[in-house]
Amino acid sequence: MSLSAMSRKMILVAAIALGCAGPGFSPLSAAEKMTPEKLVSLHLDAIGPADVRTGMKSRVFRGEGVWRVFQGGHARLPGTVLEASDGNSISLRFDTDGNPTYYGEHLVYNGKNVRIFQGFPGGRSPLGAYCMTNKALLREGLLGGVTSTAWTLLHLEARGAKLKYAGLRKVEGRPLHRLDYKVRKGGGPETVQLFFEPYTYRHFQTRYSNAAYGRVATTMVTETFSNFQHVDGLTLPARWKIHYNRSVQGGGPGSMVAEWEFAFKTVVHNQPIDPSLYELGTAAR
Known part of the structure; x- marks a missing residue:
């Protein structure tokens, strides 16, 4: 199915919801x-009905x-992206069409x-190395958010993660609900913070x-996730940005700022996943 702009119906529904909230309602009171x-339940409903x-x-x-690389070098390489997910399994592939200095990514x-x-x-990219060190991003379905069927909040009971609501926090100039997430078995980042829009409860960051x-x-x-679309009864983001920032004290060697940005054009549900998508080439470990 082709991803197009969000339907007028969805925009109208959002406008009605805001209007019905009334002048006395604010994200703070919520x-x-x-x-x-409650936040997880509202978020799941924002994705779509439970049966869907x-x-x-x-x-x-x-x-x-x-x-793109902004610090620690300079680069801008386009490519194609394919993300496949099936239950708890996920494969993210970014292909730069055989570029000899950066082949792309395949995270599985x-x-x-x-x-x-x-x-x-000479080895993995900064993103690949980070995901290998912090395997919980893939193992617990954090990476990719709701773009994947493995999204951690869809399988919260099985994940066994600890959640803590941290209130409304300003992100990029607007208030968002923050949910602190602690991985169950280790192998994850020191801190994981999930941010949700206060009216739609969509996962923003x-x-x-x-x-x-x-x-x-x-x-x-x-x-960061944006350009949400209505697809097969679900509301999913069609744009996904991954911003990587490694800062060495004093700006010494090893500092790097890079970004991967993906714009999805098509999505297909409930089709068999090619097993080869979960296999890596000879350069993999």
């Missing part, structure tokens, strides 16, 4: 009554992407193991952060 369980959500066994997104969790393609001639080497270096990875 936050005072919020709990982790559970009926989506697999999903394949295809589109275009671009990789096949339900048992995390495997990461070596995107550079995830922030991961780690400190290393006596806290001399800090790595922050931020996923």
Whole structure:
């Protein structure tokens, strides 16, 4: 199915919802009554009805992407993106069409193991290395948010993660509900923060952060989702940005700021996933 602009009906529904809230309603008053369980429930309803959500066994997104480097080098490489998910399994593939300096990405969790393609001639990309060090991003269905059937909040009981509601926080100039997420088995970032819009309860952003080497270096990875579309009874983002920021104290060697941005053009549900999408090439480990 082709992804087009959000329908007028969805915009009208959102406008009515805001109007019905009345002048006395504010995101702050909503936050005072919020709990982790309630926020997750509202978020899942924002994705779609329960029977539609559970009926989506697999999903394949295809589109275009671009990789940019702002610090620690300079680059801008376009490519194609394919994200396939089936239950708890996920495969994210970004192909730069054989570029000799950066091949792209292939991040895989096949339900048992995390495997990461070596995107550079000498090893993994910063994103690939981060996901290998923090395997919970793939193993627990955090990476990609609701673009994937493996999305962690769809399988919260099985994940066993600890959640804490942290109130409304300003992000990019607007208040968002923050949910702090602690992975169950380790192998994840020091902090994981999920952000949701206060009226629609759509998942807007995830922030991961780690400190290393006596806290001399800090790595922050931020996923941002936008351009939500109505697809097969679900509301899903058609744009996904991954911002990587590794900061070394004093701006020393190793600092890097890079970004992967994906624009999905088509999505297909409930079709068999090609098993080869969960297999890596000879450069993989």
